[in-house]
Amino acid sequence: HAFSDTDGLPDPHAFPRAVVAGEQIANDRIMAAARRHLHDLERDDIYWDDAECQRFADTIEQLRIVDGHELTGQPMRLLPWQSWVLCSVLAWKYVENDGRRYKTAMLEVARGAGKTTMAAALMLHLAMASNGADLITMANTVVQARQAYTAIQQFARDAWGDHRDEDDGDAAL
Numbered sequence: 100h101a102f103s104d105t106d107g108l109p110d111p112h113a114f115p116r117a118v119v120a121g122e123q124i125a126n127d128r129i130m131a132a133a134r135r136h137l138h139d140l141e142r143d144d145i146y147w148d149d150a151e152c153q154r155f156a157d158t159i160e161q162l163r164i165v166d167g168h169e170l171t172g173q174p175m176r177l178l179p180w181q182s183w184v185l186c187s188v189l190a191w192k193y194v195e196n197d198g199r200r201y202k203t204a205m206l207e208v209a210r211g212a213g214k215t216t217m218a219a220a221l222m223l224h225l226a227m228a229s230n231g232a233d234l235i236t237m238a239n240t241v242v243q244a245r246q247a248y249t250a251i252q253q254f255a256r257d258a259w260g261d262h263r264d265e266d267d268g269d270a271a272l
Contacts, residue, residue, distance in 0.1 A: 108156035111186035112136075114179040136187065144194055151190045158224040164216065165253035175220060181213070185221050215243075219250035226251070 115133035117123035125133065140147060162175040177185065184206060191200035208214045222234045238244040 108152065108159050108177055108186075109179040109182045111152055111182045111190070112140075114183040117179075136183070139191070145200055146192055146194055148190045148192050151192070152186045154228065155186060155189055155224050158227065159220060161258040162220055162223075162254050163257050165250065165257050168216070175216070177217070177220075178213075181217050185217065188221070189224075215247050215250055219247050219254055222247070223251050223254050 114123065115136040118125045118130055118133035119137060139145060159175055159177060164170040164173050164175055184204075188201050188204045189199070192198060193200060206214070218236060222236065225232055225234055236244055236247045238247070
């Protein structure tokens, strides 16, 4: 599948390719991760699940920015690096059992770079796709952690309605 900005999800392989080609400035750790990503595409014991990325793209397509940001109300669009990181968490799988390669992820990103919104979109997708999954977000304060939880709620209500609504609640569920 060729992802594009029109479906909210840039090609998740474009960013690591640009890093390795020297078209995207990156530090040594990002360079190593980009090289590993491209090398891993050739491995026999793991595979990249394009269908999983498409399911995530389908989730992203339904979301609008809702957290009071200047872009509130606009469709959610991931940046190329975000697409790479999030799809890497979701799409790398073991050939042996189709299980996810990564069960834990940690991401360090500067203030104001959209971490909360990005994490909320990922967690909402995982909550829908993974029956019974435990999803945990950590932050320096309860207020920061609650921001992610609130963003997930707002995304879901905006996309599918409010389950507490007497008239449309069943459809939202």
